[in-house]
Amino acid sequence: MRILLWHVHGSWTDAFVRGRHEYLLPVLPEAGPWGLGRAGRDWPDSAREVTLADLDADHVDAVVLQRPEEIAVAARALGRQPGADLPALYVEHNTPKGDFPFSRHPLADRSDIPVVHVTHFNRLAWDCGSAPTLVIEHGIPDPGQLYSGELPELGVVINEPVRRGRVTGTDLLPVFASVAPLQVFGMKTEGLAAVAGIEKSRLTARGDLQTRELHRELARCRVYLHPMRWTSLGLSLLEAMHLGMPVVALATTEAPRAVPPEAGAVSADVDELLRCARRLVANPEEARRRGAAAREAALARYGLGRFLDRWDEILWDLHTTPRHTGTERLEEKILIPRRERNTP
Template sequence: MEAPTTDPNGAAGPLNVLVWHVHGPWMTSFVQGKHRYLVPYDGHDGAPGSEWARGRCDRPWPNAIDIAPADLADANIDVVVLQRPKELDLVSHWLGRSPGADLPAVYVEHETPREHAALTKHPLAERTDIPLVHVTSFNRLMWDNGRCPNTVIPHGVLDPGYLYTGELPRAATIINEPVPRWRITGTDLLAPLSEAAPIDVYGTGTEGVHTALQVPPERVCGAGDFVQGRLHGELARHRVFVHTPRWTSLGLSVIEAMYLGMPIVALGTTEASASIPADAGIVSTEPDILAEAIRQFIHEPGFAELTGKAARHWAQANFGIDEFLSRWDRILADSVETHRALPTR
């Protein structure tokens, strides 16, 4: 394999990057880079792929192409970006090369530990040949990373523009599969919070959420899953954005809401308190305080607008796409160069 090209500053030129479509919003940002992104796809003629080879799912991702697993062995891949433990085995099976040993690899951890945070070892904890990238500092702190080299690359988001109107005296939130995930995503909190204002819940599997909560749909309405462009417009019509997860990584949805210019009311867990400043909204672990904040934003649209503008400025300064891509360029280039420097086996 030829070495990747470099510019005078030492940055690697475009690479062929094997990466799975796991988290659509994160992937949307990741593939904005300068590389060529190969996305496993085992469907046919536009049919959906499997969990382990979804492909692009018709998303307008620049520089990303679907590739059949059977074609990967002959593909010129410079580095693989892993996101789930099983992908380690898939690389070995599909490419006949071991990630870390035969092929440069980076592992992205999107989630918090599923079990005890103080005691859970990361699947890569005993490996030193594959760097581990956490998407939040909270995730990095909660996982036992062991000997694995690790860092944090915070989320970067494409700016959808300032779209906020706040014309609807309602709250909005995004929760995928809110009923099965229930307490993890704070779905149970929607019922008491909806006493302050009606809440529209966007995302997959939201249609029956009011039934599970035992409240009328006028209070909690499952709005369904929208394409991103339409979703942004719908969210921005709402007076306030509510973020309720108890134990998930920081959702890109709350960052997107800040970019739109929405004031934020968020449960003060995981990375939320470090990612949402006081002038961007209210962060608390007390549901009564969150409900009062929703009520205040609903009844004071001018205050909601000013708070949302502060949230947008914060998001632009802290979750920009350029810094996100620059940091990824560096770690991909470092992984390739480090692997090239290893003794020939």
């Protein structure tokens, strides 16, 4: 299939474009949120940059939407209406903002475009009304078991920790810094120590590293810290688990499902997390053992193969369901995995 999608979430797209299809990524001279294309990423050749003005609409089999505005943009560019005469799915990456738990999804009650949530918590949190919904959990290209844990420090990945504040648990960093020095990776981490009131010797802002360098440097830290209060499910957490890192995480949103108890500690009790972090920093062998459990769990639930197989099922069913069969038939096909049907 030839699938149109915008490069919105780099880590998720990094997994999605490794499937068996041809992926059409709009590009603009100025790049920006509507024209990133590949953005220099090391993706398969099947992920192609395209100019919307030159794209042959008849050669697009489906569109994967990630922002409400993309529905109108795709319709204007292709002369085909997503959900009507162009098969479409909407991927919801984020937890709702605002009036939770009464947050209405932008596609609530629409019968023509199914909403694909990336976590079960997101599906529970959003009010999608009568719109068909399903969950396809994240998949991660396996970076390998790179964990050494040679540094008795806590590694954490947070993008824009100063601006996002309590959402990303930035206010909790000082208490964790009292247990062990922090290495903070991510975009716009400059000046974080001063803003958080942490001595520079206890927090090193590493910035936004390239993926391979990030994995290599993060894996040197003894423990991965996940202080997020209200994010969907940071892919950096799943990457850290794939690396073989033990995890200390707030028990919020999807983290309790992603991180098994044997992988470290998942709790809403910060004191409990501090005790675990302190113990793991002081005991490299226990940290390594729990990191191995984290990797095993991540490979089983968030492996790339499982992710791509599930997407193949959904895309095939969407593509082969006639638009005139109605919502009931579409829901029947997309909500019931093929292995639960009596079909090959």
